[in-house]
Amino acid sequence: MAQRVLDILQQRVPDAIIEAGSYVGDEMALVERDQLLSVLTLLRDDPELDFSMLTDLTVVDWLELSPRFEVIYQLYSVRLKHRVRIKVGVDEARPEVPTATSLWFAAAWAEREAWDLYGVRFTGHPDLRRILMYDEFKGHPLRKDYPQNARQPLIRRPDAPSTDDQTTRLLANSHDRRTE
């Protein structure tokens, strides 16, 4: 059923779609970053597509691949009851995508979380603060090069080693720890 969504996208915005396909029943399309917003607007406003709900927004960190990050939009149409997944590649040098807050309210917090945990900037977001981590936190914990056992306690014990040094060391060694 959602294959129709991909067909419509291929017809309307053939230049914006890099790749489209289906895996285990999930339809997905990889789109050009420059045309992301126009694709999302089309998906929301076209009566045949009508994706009224941004169900989820997240990021996958591929580390060695280029582009390194993939921002994932899970969309759902309450009226037509179909789903689609939109992906957009984001390189490490310029981790930026245009914000979707003007299209769905849900993007406001979802993009804050993606920025907080993955460090992908959403340009034009009205309030891009950290949401799950605290403001003093350094780095973005869900990036693959952030070690799992790094600790950044907000309140320091006087007898403990300086947490900044410890974390810096862990961050420096992170490459070895990752490839177990």
Add this chain to the structure above:
Amino acid sequence: MTAAKTLTPPVAHTLAETYDPSGRQAGELMLSPSMQQFAEEAAKLPTEEVIVNMGPSHPAMHGTVRIVLRIDGELIKDADVQIGYLHRGFEKECESSTYSQIFPYVDRLNYVSPMLNNVGFAMAVEKLLGITDQIPERAEYIRVIAGELARVADHLTCIFASLSELGGLTTFFYGNMAREHIWDLLEDLSGARLTHSYARIGGVAWDLTDGFAEKTRAKLVKVRHYIADIRKLVERNRIFLDRMEGVGFISAADAISYGITGPTLRGCGVDYDIRKDQPYSVYDHFDFDVPIADGCDNLARYLVRIEELEQSMKIIEQALVQIPPGPVIIDDPIVALPAKREVYNSIEGMIAHFKLIMDGIQVPPGEAYSYTEGGNGELGFYVVSDGTGRPYKCRCRPPCFYTTSALRQMIVGANIADVVPIFGSINMIGGECDR
């Protein structure tokens, strides 16, 4: 907010039959002339905006949410909802755990209905493995029964906790007693009262215990009694109605845009229940209704939840009758652990057990988004596999994260006292929201 308004509460519709046409309306306060003058003068006094912190150490904020309120008198001008106090790095932990080791973590997402999380996560991995249609039917029925029991516990908790915050402590005790019966059943089934870890990839851990159906039927009779008592206590209660009706309004279009799902969305008159719209497991075998209320307020959300209790119990009773005999876990040595008899007596069984425990279930590379109807709405798991026994990424789509993001819109313009019932009615669960 003026002082005059505080002193003259609005006339209650429920007392309309006592309306006295000769003068004063029932419920209206009579003020002495001096007090009347005082109230008029107080109304002219200049007011000042104040910033107030509500939570995280506030009994109604579950200890996990902080709301910074900008208030003018009692009126909320603006609010900043801050979450993250219960963030434990769920996704980071998942990335270094085998698929089976993640079950205890998902138990602790929505700790009021862990069974639904168990099933949701198992279904995501099964989708990625491509074995969704090979799960034994008995296992699917057990998942439905356990999941619906968890949903009853979840909705009960939401209802009685928010009622007790409104001062209805009796309903808290009645609701707790009812939930106790549900937890007894889940303990009987899984051995744990709260963190069950009962589902497995490919089925469930073990079969129903002896006499489970009879016990469940007997318990559900008691639960129904308690629910009826709660309804009698509150539904015609003026204090309850005044606090719930028209409070915490959010329109259907806004709710959809915020990504709100579950009872909160159905309280806005939107008919969206994944069990009906995109049936998974064996939900299409049962006859049940999806309750809708179109008040868009606290009362509508309460009404949807209380009716869903009945519908869930209806599903459980049908499932107990329909449940077929058979195995409860998939017969596939790559996914399911071998029987203990084989592990101890054959080298193949030993190796299979060792490989599954040490390396985990080898999931082919790919990605899948699986969605189920959790206690608070669409509970999604987006799993990315790189072909090893551990997920490359395991994202949980928490329903109450998106519901809580709409909290600001619901409370701005309300009174401070309304924050508590509004926050209670959206049933924010810290473990799931903050992960």
